[in-house]
Amino acid sequence: xxIADTQNLPRGLTALANPTRFLALVRVVLPVLTIITIGLLAxxxxxxxxxxxxxxxxxxxxxxxxxxxSVWMAMGAYMVMVSGALGVLVWRHPxxxxxxxxxxxxxxxxxxxxxxxxxxxxxxxWGTWWVWDARLTSFLILFIIYLGLIALWNSMxxxxxxxxxxxxxILVGAINIPIIKFSVDWFTTLHQPASVxxxxxxxxxxxxxxxxxxxxxxxxxxxxxxxxxxxxxxILRRQIRTLQRKAAREIRSANKAST
Amino acid sequence: MIALLKRxxxxxxxxxxxxxxxxxxxFAVVVSMPFAIGPDPILLSTIGGATLWIGALLASxxxxxxxxxSDAEDGSLDQxxxxxxxxxxxxxxxxxxxxxxxxxxxxxxxxxxxxFLGMSQNALLASMATLAVGTPAISFIGAVGAAIxxxxxxxxxxxxxxxxxxxxxxLIFGVGAVRAxxxxxxxxxxxxxxxxxxxxxxxxxxxxxxxxxxxxxxx
Numbered sequence: 018x019x020i021a022d023t024q025n026l027p028r029g030l031t032a033l034a035n036p037t038r039f040l041a042l043v044r045v046v047l048p049v050l051t052i053i054t055i056g057l058l059a060x061x062x063x064x065x066x067x068x069x070x071x072x073x074x075x076x077x078x079x080x081x082x083x084x085x086x087s088v089w090m091a092m093g094a095y096m097v098m099v100s101g102a103l104g105v106l107v108w109r110h111p112x113x114x115x116x117x118x119x120x121x122x123x124x125x126x127x128x129x130x131x132x133x134x135x136x137x138x139x140x141x142x143w144g145t146w147w148v149w150d151a152r153l154t155s156f157l158i159l160f161i162i163y164l165g166l167i168a169l170w171n172s173m174x175x176x177x178x179x180x181x182x183x184x185x186x187i188l189v190g191a192i193n194i195p196i197i198k199f200s201v202d203w204f205t206t207l208h209q210p211a212s213v214x215x216x217x218x219x220x221x222x223x224x225x226x227x228x229x230x231x232x233x234x235x236x237x238x239x240x241x242x243x244x245x246x247x248x249x250x251x252i253l254r255r256q257i258r259t260l261q262r263k264a265a266r267e268i269r270s271a272n273k274a275s276t
Numbered sequence: 277m278i279a280l281l282k283r284x285x286x287x288x289x290x291x292x293x294x295x296x297x298x299x300x301x302x303f304a305v306v307v308s309m310p311f312a313i314g315p316d317p318i319l320l321s322t323i324g325g326a327t328l329w330i331g332a333l334l335a336s337x338x339x340x341x342x343x344x345x346s347d348a349e350d351g352s353l354d355q356x357x358x359x360x361x362x363x364x365x366x367x368x369x370x371x372x373x374x375x376x377x378x379x380x381x382x383x384x385x386x387x388x389x390x391x392f393l394g395m396s397q398n399a400l401l402a403s404m405a406t407l408a409v410g411t412p413a414i415s416f417i418g419a420v421g422a423a424i425x426x427x428x429x430x431x432x433x434x435x436x437x438x439x440x441x442x443x444x445x446x447l448i449f450g451v452g453a454v455r456a457x458x459x460x461x462x463x464x465x466x467x468x469x470x471x472x473x474x475x476x477x478x479x480x481x482x483x484x485x486x487x488x489x490x491x492x493x494x495x
Contacts, residue, residue: 096340154448158444161437163433165437168437169424169438172434173427181493182427182489182492184421185423185424188485189420189442190441190442195441248364
């Protein structure tokens, strides 16, 4: 065993200790979460389809039940990444990076879903697929930030280093989140202002509000399920890499011994 | 810090420094615009402010890749990391020099290039003013991107992808202020002050974020 091996081995094992417990936890929690997600999605969709047509928007109002929850989760996923980034920089926890990294593609998907459904909704309501108003633009920027971060992670080889550098980038990009949230209040936009998360209570009629909240909850659980799955995959991927490296080292030392 | 300022200024004016290249690039962008859009003077003067801003943004991004990379190559980045001067202060100096050799010349040349686009005198003055207060923001945001991508061998494209979204607010309000200066009822001052605010904000946040990224990348 070389010096490099003795240095790498215990560090690799301690890094695995916590994730192993995490994997055991995931094994128990994941089926439960999956069932809850499917149930909530079914109820939410049923409620969403059974609401009466809106007197102004007609049937298209139902797009809201997908659009609004996706947008919530798109921002929620970024907040998960921000807390992951803090976990990386402050506590140097290996799982924090895994959490941040696993949330990025999910967040990008939810952002895309939010943009796409918003566009489909905007066509009949505003008469256009896209307008360059503050809410839409800042949300498009969020999408670009997600893609940029994913590219940043993919362009660096070493996970430990890429984790810390990506964490800084995540924190800088977090400036965009409050801009998205308050863009409808700061600027005059075509997009309507917030109607659910308001200090004076929701402005939405109850027959629309409850299906929307159910769908929001369903999307939250969908995100949690997918996030845990992605984290599990990322941990397994890293374990495979460690094993591959170890195997490569063993082959090398065996070759050396034979010659 | 003064020594660092002098050193960086000297380096950027020597051959391969890129201060002149950024200006040339700016010129090329501005000149190619009428070819793409057509030589209609009314149309050109309406989009003049936007063209000047896009050109300035692209030209500033051009040199950013080398901001820390050349220091990382010759080892002076390690010297910066262990020096008693706070790293954020050094990054601030470097970003400031980057602005001095790209942002400032771009601002000064903007009215000349604006004449090609047939812009009115008000619009020329407005674009000069907004560029003067807006381009520092690009340098300070860009320094963060440069610090993040310094360890990558081909970080230039990724840097642009990371920095561009953060620069969009500067672009929006910068161009908005230029447009407001020409169209009568819109006030010029609010978007102009917003650009200045963004610059000041990133002048504070940027150096600390870049210093953090540089340290994390080095350890």
